[in-house]
Amino acid sequence: MTENKQMELVQFGTVGSPRHATEINNTSFGDPSCQLRVASASTDQLGLLLGSSDSWRLNSEKEHQEGGSKGILRFLPKDIAPRVWKLDIQENAHPVVQIDKRIPDARTWVRTDPVFISAVLPAILYQVFDDVLSQDSPQDTPWMKDWIMWADSVMPGKPPPASSDEVGDRRRWIEDLIDSFCQRHHLSDRIVDMLTASQVDK
Incomplete structure (x- = not known):
């Protein structure tokens, strides 16, 4: 049995200037899981992970799942x-x-x-x-x-x-x-x- 995992990183701007939408380039994603990560943008701590969310799915097969929407x-x-x-x-x-x-x-x-x-x-x-x-x-x-x-x-x-x-x-x-x-x-x-x-x- 093999497991095929793919990942794509997308950016949603900064806390002061957030982006509300973005496009996923990989068209092979059918029902992807997502995770939000907040990283430092300051020059002395660039990329330092400040926080992250639990994973959620864009199209949930469950009737009630927080953070996801059912398509x-x-x-x-x-x-x-x-x-x-x-x-x-x-x-x-x-x-x-x-x-x-x-x-x-x-x-x-x-x-x-x-x-x-x-x-x-x-x-x-x-x-x-x-x-x-x-x-x-x-x-x-x-x-x-x-x-x-x-x-x-x-x-x-x-x-x-x-x-x-x-x-x-x-x-x-x-x-x-x-x-x-x-x-x-x-x-x-x-x-x-x-x-x-x-x-x-x-």
């Missing part, structure tokens, strides 16, 4: 050309959106590109919930339960229909959820603003 959708650069993206829904793990690995800084692109966010994310939501609502007991599957809880935060007070309900009822619920998601994040406005700005620049 319900992962993005993974992969060799899927000629397709730009592909949704991988597995039985016992959160869905993964595979992104053409040739796209530079793919993880940042999916979070910031207005076209991807406005046009692709709603399609991903539809595919995921079409699968979730086709199951007899989705609440018994941990990742599906997470998605149902997320849907309740987007569209509170409107529980999903059961798999035994009419197909049309399930589709309407998914469409209502997508509308609520798009409205909350102003997705149509963002894409219109981007296209309008590009026309002005010409």
